[in-house]
Amino acid sequence: MLDKSSDKHLYEQVADRIQELIKQKTLQPGDRLPSVRKLREQLSVSVSTVMEAYRLLEDRGLITVRPQSGYYVKANFVSEEPNPSDPPQQANVIDTSIVSRVYADIDQPQIVKLGAAVPSPELLPLVTLNRIMGQVIRTNPENIHSYQSLKGCETLRHEIAKRLIDAGCAIAPEGIIVTNGTTEAIYLALQAVTKPGDTVAIESPCYYGLLQILESLHLKALELPTDPREGISLEHLETALKSSNIAACAVVSNFSNPLGSCMSDRRKQDLVELVTKYNIPLIEDDIYGDLYFTGNRPKAIKAFDTKGIVLYCSSVSKTISPGLRVGWLVGEKNFLQVKKLKTVTNVMTSIVPQLTVAAFFANGGYERHLRKMRRIYHSQMEKMRLAISNYFPPQTRITRPQGGQVLWLELPQNFDVMQLYESALEYRISIAPGIIFSPSKSYRNCLRLNFGLLWSEDSDLAKPASSGDRTLQILGALAQQQLAKKILIT
Numbered sequence: 084m085l086d087k088s089s090d091k092h093l094y095e096q097v098a099d100r101i102q103e104l105i106k107q108k109t110l111q112p113g114d115r116l117p118s119v120r121k122l123r124e125q126l127s128v129s130v131s132t133v134m135e136a137y138r139l140l141e142d143r144g145l146i147t148v149r150p151q152s153g154y155y156v157k158a159n160f161v162s163e164e165p166n167p168s169d170p171p172q173q174a175n176v177i178d179t180s181i182v183s184r185v186y187a188d189i190d191q192p193q194i195v196k197l198g199a200a201v202p203s204p205e206l207l208p209l210v211t212l213n214r215i216m217g218q219v220i221r222t223n224p225e226n227i228h229s230y231q232s233l234k235g236c237e238t239l240r241h242e243i244a245k246r247l248i249d250a251g252c253a254i255a256p257e258g259i260i261v262t263n264g265t266t267e268a269i270y271l272a273l274q275a276v277t278k279p280g281d282t283v284a285i286e287s288p289c290y291y292g293l294l295q296i297l298e299s300l301h302l303k304a305l306e307l308p309t310d311p312r313e314g315i316s317l318e319h320l321e322t323a324l325k326s327s328n329i330a331a332c333a334v335v336s337n338f339s340n341p342l343g344s345c346m347s348d349r350r351k352q353d354l355v356e357l358v359t360k361y362n363i364p365l366i367e368d369d370i371y372g373d374l375y376f377t378g379n380r381p382k383a384i385k386a387f388d389t390k391g392i393v394l395y396c397s398s399v400s401k402t403i404s405p406g407l408r409v410g411w412l413v414g415e416k417n418f419l420q421v422k423k424l425k426t427v428t429n430v431m432t433s434i435v436p437q438l439t440v441a442a443f444f445a446n447g448g449y450e451r452h453l454r455k456m457r458r459i460y461h462s463q464m465e466k467m468r469l470a471i472s473n474y475f476p477p478q479t480r481i482t483r484p485q486g487g488q489v490l491w492l493e494l495p496q497n498f499d500v501m502q503l504y505e506s507a508l509e510y511r512i513s514i515a516p517g518i519i520f521s522p523s524k525s526y527r528n529c530l531r532l533n534f535g536l537l538w539s540e541d542s543d544l545a546k547p548a549s550s551g552d553r554t555l556q557i558l559g560a561l562a563q564q565q566l567a568k569k570i571l572i573t
C-alpha cells in the first residue's frame with residue numbers, strides 16, 4: 084500500500100515497489116511494465132506520479148522506454164551480492180606500500196578515477212562555497228589570520244552539534260574538536276587510546292586510509308569477518324575481545340568503504356554494549372552517514388553510547404569539499420588527551436575553511452544539496468551495477484549499498500585483479516584493487532569502484548571527471564579477456 088503520510092514522495096514509493104518486483108524477479112528482464120493509465124488506476128494515483136516513478140526507475144537504470152510501445156525492464160539485471168568475508172584470524176603488522184603506488188597512479192592527469200572515492204567537482208556546491216569563502220575573508224580580515232580556539236571555531240562546532248542530532252547524538256559544541264578531515268580525527272583518536280605494538284580490531288576488507296594510519300602509529304590489525312550489509316561480525320569481535328589483547332576497535336558505521344555495509348540500530352547498540360563490557364574504545368568513522376539513498380539518516384553508533392567510550396569521527400570531505408579539510412572528532416572520555424594531541428600536531432585547523440563550512444551548514448542550502456547528491460548517487464549506483472551486470476563476467480558479485488559512493492566487486496576466485504588494474508591503466512582508467520583493503524593482502528579477486536563520478540551515457544575517456552557505460556564496457560571486456568586467457572593468481 085502507498086503511504087500518503089510518509090516523508091517519501093508517492094512517486095518514490097511507486098518506483099521502490101516496482102524495483103522490489105524486479106529484484107524479486109516477479110518482473111523479469113524484457114517484461115513490459117503496466118501502461119501509465121493502468122498503473123494509475125491500480126494504485127489510485129495521478130498520471131504524473133506514475134510518469135515520475137517511471138522516470139526515476141529509468142534514472143536508476145532499471146527500465147527503458149521503447150517509443151510507441153511502453154516501458155520495459157532492462158535486460159540482464161542480475162548479480163548476486165558477495166558473501167561475508169572470511170579473513171585470516173591473526174593480527175598482522177601492516178605494510179601499505181602498494182597503496183602508495185595506487186595513489187600515485189590515480190594522481191596522474193586524465194585518469195578516470197574509478198579507483199578513488201572522490202566526487203566529480205560538478206557534483207559539489209563549489210560556486211556557493213567560493214562565494215561564502217569570499218564573504219568570510221571580507222568580513223573577518225584579521226580574525227582569520229590569528230590563533231583561535233584550539234578546539235575549532237565556535238560557530239562551526241555549534242553547527243556540527245546541530246547536525247549530530249540527525250545522527251541521534253546529543254553532543255554539546257564544547258565536546259567537539261575540529262580536525263583536518265576525518266583522517267586526522269581517526270589519527271588523533273587512535274593515538275590517544277593506543278601505544279605502539281597494540282592490536283586494533285578492524286573490518287575486513289577495510290578502508291586503506293585506516294591501514295596507513297595504523298601502520299604509521301606502529302599498530303597491528305586484527306581483521307574480522309564483515310558482512311556487506313550488516314558490517315563487522317559481533318560474534319567474532321566478542322571472541323577476539325575475550326581471547327586477544329585488543330586495544331581498540333575501528334569501524335565505518337554507515338555505508339562503509341569498501342563494502343557499503345550499514346549496521347542496523349540493533350547491531351549498533353549491541354556493538355556499543357560489547358565494547359563497553361570489555362572497556363575497549365571504539366573509533367567510529369561516519370563520513371558517509373549523510374549519503375543515504377532512502378528513508379532517514381541512519382543513526383551513528385555514538386547515539387547508543389552512554390559511557391563516552393565511542394570516539395566519533397567525520398568530515399565534509401564526501402559531501403561538500405574534500406579540499407577544505409574540515410572534519411571533527413567527539414572524544415568524550417578521551418577529550419583532553421585528543422585535544423592535547425591536536426595542539427601538538429598542528430595547533431588548530433585553518434579558520435577560513437571552518438567559517439566557510441559553518442556558514443554553508445547554517446544557510447548555504449546543505450540539505451538541498453544533499454538531497455540532490457543522494458538522488459544522483461543512487462541513480463549512478465544503479466546504472467553502474469547494471470553496466471557491470473551487462474559487461475563483466477557473469478559470475479561477478481556486486482554489493483548493493485543503500486548509500487555512500489562505492490561498489491565492491493568480487494570476481495571468480497583466482498582472478499588476478501592486479502592484472503586487470505594494469506590493463507585498465509593503459510586505457511587511463513583507475514580501479515582500486517582489493518588487495519589494498521586488507522593487511523593480510525586478501526581480496527586479490529576483488530575491486531572497488533567509485534560511483535561518485537558524473538555518469539554520462541556516452542562517457543568519453545577524454546573527460547576523466549566522468550564515467551559511464553563506455554568505461555564499464557572497457558573494464559568488463561578486459562576482465563572477460565583476462566578470464567578467457569586464464570590469467571589467474573598462481
Ligand SMILES: Cc1ncc(COP(=O)(O)O)c(C=O)c1O
Nearest residue numbers: 200264265266290340370398400
Ligand atoms: C571511510 C573513510 N574514512 C575517511 C576518509 C578520508 O576522509 P577525509 O578526506 O575527511 O580525511 C575516507 C576517504 O575516502 C573514507 O572513505
